[in-house]
Amino acid sequence: MNTHMEAYYQKRSDIYNHVRNASTYEKIAYSFLMACFTGIAAQIVIPLSWTPVPITLQSFAVMTAGIVLGRKYGVLSMILYCLLGLVIPWYSGMTGGLSVLMGATGGYFLGFIICAYFVGSISDKFPKSRKFIGMTGTLLIANFAAIYIPGLATLYLTMSSQGVSLSLSQLLMMGLVPFIFGDILKVLASSTFSKLVMPKEE
Known part of the structure; x- marks a missing residue:
């Protein structure tokens, strides 16, 4: 049993080192693949009638990108996901273009970039944070602060520019509350991925 566990730990360390020590071109390719994964996750969508913000699996892909690729990549x-979405309709619900990126949900796209930076920074700097408990705490902050603060701010400003004045409770019901339970599940899934796949020592 110990031999099997040692082989497992060695294998995941080898994979991690291969990804992190890959050439620049390989890392760019990995970044592109993760952008594609995010685009696929965005198609698993549940639209909500009272808000332009749908329920998707995007944030799971975003958090995973930070865990696997680290801060920079x-x-x-x-960034590739956001920019390529200007020409590839892979935002949620097979949408794309500048109108979506700069629209009511545009702040969430910015939040994706901030989230990946935050998660990648913690994972890179503190290997032990890749354990389940540590990563869960990291991802809760990343998800509910890094993504939702710019997301809610942009949603409010966009609605205001359209002549719709939202109270705080209305804003939260449109841009946060319906997503809390699902986001917690995605955080737990990402933390489990980190625990199983990522080495905890450099």
Whole structure:
């Protein structure tokens, strides 16, 4: 049993080192693949009638990008996702274009980049944070602060520019409350991924 566990730990360390020590071109390719994964996750969508913000699996992909690729290339993957979405309809619900990126949900796209940066920074600097409990705490902050603060701010400003004045409770019901339970599940899934796949020592 110990031999099997040692082989497992060695294998995941080898994979991690291969990704982190890959050439620049390989890392860019990994970033592109993670951007594609985010685009796929964005198609698993549940629209809500009272808000332009849908329920999707995007944030799971975003957090995973930070965990796997680290700060620099996790951020690059989200920048690629946002920029390529201007020409590829892979935002939620097979949408794309500048109108979506700069629209009511635009702040969430910015939040994706910030989230990947935050998660990648913690994962890179503190290997032990990749354990389940540590990563869960990191991801809760990243998800509910890094993504939702710019997301809610942009949603409020966009609605205001359209002549709709939202109270705080209305804003939260449109841009945060319906997503809390699902986001907690995505955080737990990402933390489990980190625990199983990522080495805890450099």
